[in-house]
Amino acid sequence: MITTLFWDIDDTLLDFKRGERIAIRQTLSHIGIEPTEETVQRYSEINESLWKRLERGEITRDKILVGRFEMLFSALGFAGDAPSTQDLYFTNLGEQHDFVEGAEAVLDALRGSYRMIAVSNGTTVIQSKRLAASGLDRYFDRIFLSESIGAEKPSAAFFDACFAALPDVRRDEVLIIGDSLTSDMRGGADAGLYTCWFNPHGKTNQTGVRVDYEIAALTELLPLLKQIG
Ligand SMILES: [Mg+2]
Structure with a gap:
């Protein structure tokens, strides 16, 4: 689950x-x-x-x-x-923080039903500023930024640091959602999480990285999560 x-x-x-x-x-x-x-x-x-x-x-x-x-x-x-x-x-x-289409609606719909964790390779000062200015920060229980952690997605060190800070979360109850095969999907698969590739431009996965689920629009996540349970 x-x-x-x-x-x-x-x-x-x-x-x-x-x-x-x-x-x-x-x-x-x-x-x-x-x-x-x-x-x-x-x-x-x-x-x-x-x-x-x-x-x-x-x-x-x-x-x-x-x-x-x-x-x-x-x-x-x-x-x-x-x-x-x-x-x-x-x-x-x-100063740039436009949403991807559907982002706020999907976060609003999921907030309260799931623990919401941000995992970003962005630079700490920039990401903190954009998360606050966009209002995104209010959706997350925890925000993990690679520069602060000292390791990047897809490394095991990055995910180990996240789970060390989330002692009551098991890896097999986590779904990672991201657009990057090489950082989000590879990192998630290697760390033992379920993975959902956000692929709005219909790219082909030629990396050999395991992807459990794929969505072309963020709104597809809502029925998907219902289906996975
Ligand atoms: Mg990305």
């Missing part, structure tokens, strides 16, 4: 990709780079590749935050200051 839901935040409950695009455009404009579609895309690709390396344990978080702007400036041949650009970007990003 599922008693507890582990929720990914970015691109599961909050529309991170949209917020990221807005914040990066504001930031580039401010430092004198024209934020064309191509430049924003270039930034996104660099950033995504660095986060994937973090999930694989190849680099540290600090390396990503400044490194992505160093790499972007180098790709564009632009002489910019990466640390101050990163600071400005964080200020802009912290």
Whole structure:
């Protein structure tokens, strides 16, 4: 029986990709780079590749935050200051907190019936700001942020730390809901949880990671949970 839901935040409950695009455009404009579609895309690709390396344990978080702007400036041949650009970007990003469609309605419907736990690889200062500004924080009994824990999804260390703080929750009564196969689904499967892949764009799972349930819209979670029991 599922008693507890582990929720990914970015691109599961909050529309991170949209917020990221807005914040990066504001930031580039401010430092004198024209934020064309191509430049924003270039930034996104660099950033995504660095986060994937973090999930694989190849680099540290600090390396990503400044490194992505160093790499972007180098790709564009632009002489910019990466640390101050990163600071400005964080200020802009912290103000972005649009919901994924259906997020509030689904959380409202489930609150009270399940223990609600947030599990995010986001950066502590940004995630805390966005969770508070969006009002999402009020839905959660506990919020686990990887930077505060000192380990990232999908690592066992991340999930072990969560369960150490939730002594009355058994792993086989938890369903983790998230958009990422490599962090949420892999981490959940390895940690012995049930997994639900939020896959709004109909991607194919080519990772070999076990997925127990799949939904294309958050509202599908309500009938699914009834069915699982
Ligand atoms: Mg996510």
